[in-house]
Amino acid sequence: MYEWSEEHQLLRAAMKDFVTREIVPLKPELEHGDMPPYDVLRKLYRTFGMDEFARTEFRRSIEAEKSSADEATDTAVDDTDRPRPRPDAGYILIPIIELCRHCPGMVTAMGVSVGLTASAISSRGTIAQKQRWVEDLVTFDKIGAWAITEPGSGSDAFGSMLSTARRDGDEYLLNGSKTFITNGPYADTIVFICKLDEGNDRSERKVLSFVVESGMEGLEQSKSLRKMGMHSSPTGELFLSDVRVGADHLIGETEDPVGGGRSGAKSTFQQERAGVAAMALGIIEQCLELSVAYARERVQFGRRIGDFQLIQQKLAHMELARMNVQNLVFRTIEMAAAGESMTLAEASAMKLYSARTATDVALDAVQVHGGNGYMAEFQVEQLARDAKVLQIYAGTDEIQTVAIAKDLLD
Amino acid sequence: MKVVVCVKQIPDPADPGELDPDSKTLRRDVKLILDESDSYGVEMALQLVDTAGEGEVHLVSMVPNNEVSGLRTALAMGAAGASLISDECLAGSDALGTAKVLAKAIAAQEPDLVLTATESSDGYTGTVPVQIAELLGLPSVTFAKEIEIDGSTAKVKRQTEAGYDDVECPLPAVVSVTAGVVEPRYPSFKGIMAAKNKPVEELTVEALGIDAGEVGWAGSRQDIVEITAAPVREAGEIIEDEGDAHERIVAFLDELKVL
Numbered sequence A: 001m002y003e004w005s006e007e008h009q010l011l012r013a014a015m016k017d018f019v020t021r022e023i024v025p026l027k028p029e030l031e032h033g034d035m036p037p038y039d040v041l042r043k044l045y046r047t048f049g050m051d052e053f054a055r056t057e058f059r060r061s062i063e064a065e066k067s068s069a070d071e072a073t074d075t076a077v078d079d080t081d082r083p084r085p086r087p088d089a090g091y092i093l094i095p096i097i098e099l100c101r102h103c104p105g106m107v108t109a110m111g112v113s114v115g116l117t118a119s120a121i122s123s124r125g126t127i128a129q130k131q132r133w134v135e136d137l138v139t140f141d142k143i144g145a146w147a148i149t150e151p152g153s154g155s156d157a158f159g160s161m162l163s164t165a166r167r168d169g170d171e172y173l174l175n176g177s178k179t180f181i182t183n184g185p186y187a188d189t190i191v192f193i194c195k196l197d198e199g200n201d202r203s204e205r206k207v208l209s210f211v212v213e214s215g216m217e218g219l220e221q222s223k224s225l226r227k228m229g230m231h232s233s234p235t236g237e238l239f240l241s242d243v244r245v246g247a248d249h250l251i252g253e254t255e256d257p258v259g260g261g262r263s264g265a266k267s268t269f270q271q272e273r274a275g276v277a278a279m280a281l282g283i284i285e286q287c288l289e290l291s292v293a294y295a296r297e298r299v300q301f302g303r304r305i306g307d308f309q310l311i312q313q314k315l316a317h318m319e320l321a322r323m324n325v326q327n328l329v330f331r332t333i334e335m336a337a338a339g340e341s342m343t344l345a346e347a348s349a350m351k352l353y354s355a356r357t358a359t360d361v362a363l364d365a366v367q368v369h370g371g372n373g374y375m376a377e378f379q380v381e382q383l384a385r386d387a388k389v390l391q392i393y394a395g396t397d398e399i400q401t402v403a404i405a406k407d408l409l410d
Numbered sequence B: 001m002k003v004v005v006c007v008k009q010i011p012d013p014a015d016p017g018e019l020d021p022d023s024k025t026l027r028r029d030v031k032l033i034l035d036e037s038d039s040y041g042v043e044m045a046l047q048l049v050d051t052a053g054e055g056e057v058h059l060v061s062m063v064p065n066n067e068v069s070g071l072r073t074a075l076a077m078g079a080a081g082a083s084l085i086s087d088e089c090l091a092g093s094d095a096l097g098t099a100k101v102l103a104k105a106i107a108a109q110e111p112d113l114v115l116t117a118t119e120s121s122d123g124y125t126g127t128v129p130v131q132i133a134e135l136l137g138l139p140s141v142t143f144a145k146e147i148e149i150d151g152s153t154a155k156v157k158r159q160t161e162a163g164y165d166d167v168e169c170p171l172p173a174v175v176s177v178t179a180g181v182v183e184p185r186y187p188s189f190k191g192i193m194a195a196k197n198k199p200v201e202e203l204t205v206e207a208l209g210i211d212a213g214e215v216g217w218a219g220s221r222q223d224i225v226e227i228t229a230a231p232v233r234e235a236g237e238i239i240e241d242e243g244d245a246h247e248r249i250v251a252f253l254d255e256l257k258v259l
């Protein structure tokens, strides 16, 4: 694939229109006020039938899973014989790109809920758990959060983790503090990652993931934290003290999931990284468009600033960045269509490059805009603040670099 | 109930391309989009079919180069299929030539109702709808803001300067829909995916039984004498309030005779 298909372009135009009409007017409140993004995101889901689509796909996959669990007989209807239109990965990435041109925070909030949280439960959960929690997450009826980071444990997520689960009869008692949790203040359904405390050494403890729900006794969800960017994505802390849950809340209902408890979290990282390239592309496209328009219009020394070679160089670099990141996004779509998935190292490389490039481009866009670039009215200052976090969350630049090098050397 | 909607595919007004000094028309070799004016007719038609509980919406479009991207938008919104008329001999068609072609393609569909916009966003003559009605021998209602189907009758609220008129006419009829009277839906994920596989019948002038001499430059009775780019809008007058702003605004509007 070297260009968006006709269908993709139709979707892009419709998304652009929706963002312009429904989201841009709310930006002062979303980006400079305290308006949570969920109502608008739900409207997006309803408008494009993304909720119904997700529900149908979810139910179909549950039926397929059930019938394969029942050892389907030869007479069972094979769904693959009846071709039905399926969206390619572009359908997921295009809304991300178009939203990121204006509110990357909304994508963070959306991605963590319908992406990370839902897939953490659906990739390891039992059928009953999926029906209980995943359907409402993928349709955006419920808001999800995925909690691994703690005040003392970030890049070293598993090594320094202090959160615990202790057995108590048939149940578990959960304790710990989580921080920087996207959607934390508003989440209905939270995936809480912790270690099973059997009185053994912390380094030997099993990693377990539980679903906790807002309103449970002992769970406290903080207010939103003040932060540099991504203001349309609420981020908060979670405090659990003796939250009592049954084994039905332990994802997979087993303390020994296939591949170990860390593998679930790791596959979640991988998915997160692919989404970052699309986010970066949205930010880069918008910065480039705004910068080109400004370079054409702004006159200094009797010439438009676009006539100065130092400005031209910045614009040309932005265009290179756009082409490269777009190619990475195309590669993601192609690989998904071929049923292939990236290695963790490749996903890391893509995330590292896209995040760094988006930040560079956004800062250059501020520079091209001069003093106006520093003013909220011209939008690039917001995108620069938003872009920066792409280098921090979902694994820092340094951690991605280490992962790539490790893969080369091992 | 079968509703045919005429949809014109036009150059994107945000990036319209160039005027061709030879043919004195807009160059149409750029990507074309669904004329926004027609999106209201498509929405109205989909709502009428929904209300009726049966039937379908069929699109008719005349365009150079078998262009379909604007049609796909309307198909993704929910129309069932389309007739696309594209033929080299159509270049230079005037409004009447266009109406002749559209009328033939519409008649083949045997519709209960034909919807158009009141005027296109590019040509802007606002004459095609009534010409189609005349050619088909059907009643014509213009400037509809609401349409209700009652058996074999259309009840239309027809927008006027003062408000609206209630008009009734027998079906089939040709009704032109005013822009902005309904909220055109966004194409859904499902709609976009389905649009690709919806039938688009490509027709030539010959297939419609029209003599090539009646259409295009050959048949055109309209002569475009001159074409110039629209003048850049002049800056408006800013009235600063020194206590008498309301009087000055009233005087200004009075001078324009809009009060």
Ligand SMILES: Cc1cc2nc3c(=O)[nH]c(=O)nc-3n(C[C@H](O)[C@H](O)[C@H](O)COP(=O)(O)OP(=O)(O)OC[C@H]3O[C@@H](n4cnc5c(N)ncnc54)[C@H](O)[C@@H]3O)c2cc1C
Binding pocket: A112, A146, A147, A148, A149, A153, A154, A155, A156, A179, A180, A181, A182, A183, A230, A235, A389, A392, A393, A394, A395, A396, A397, A398, A399, A402
């Ligand atoms: C807006 C936002 C939203 C977030 N959302 C979530 C969420 O929903 N759920 C969640 O669980 N977490 C979330 N996080 C947390 C995020 O994943 C962590 O902040 C991130 O993993 C980094 O951890 P840390 O902040 O503890 O930094 P640290 O790990 O303390 O890193 C500090 C510095 O040291 C460097 N460093 C650390 N280890 C190494 C090493 N081995 N080699 C070289 N350099 C190293 C880092 O790269 C960094 O530069 C969010 C964070 C932010 C800012």
Ligand SMILES: Cc1cc2nc3c(=O)[nH]c(=O)nc-3n(C[C@H](O)[C@H](O)[C@H](O)COP(=O)(O)OP(=O)(O)OC[C@H]3O[C@@H](n4cnc5c(N)ncnc54)[C@H](O)[C@@H]3O)c2cc1C
Binding pocket: B006, B007, B008, B009, B024, B025, B026, B027, B028, B035, B037, B038, B060, B061, B062, B063, B092, B093, B094, B095, B096, B098, B102, B115, B116, B117, B118, B119, B120, B121, B122, B123, B124, B125, B126, B127, B128, B129, B224
């Ligand atoms: C000043 C002028 C400039 C023109 N410039 C060009 C040009 O640049 N390039 C060019 O190729 N032609 C051009 N034409 C020809 C013009 O496109 C045709 O005359 C046109 O198809 C009908 O005129 P209209 O757009 O004014 O229709 P209107 O009467 O304003 O259209 C009303 C409605 O009729 C329906 N309708 C009209 N045309 C079509 C169609 N083709 N397919 C489906 N439904 C339709 C739509 O619902 C439309 O909203 C021009 C004509 C004029 C008078």
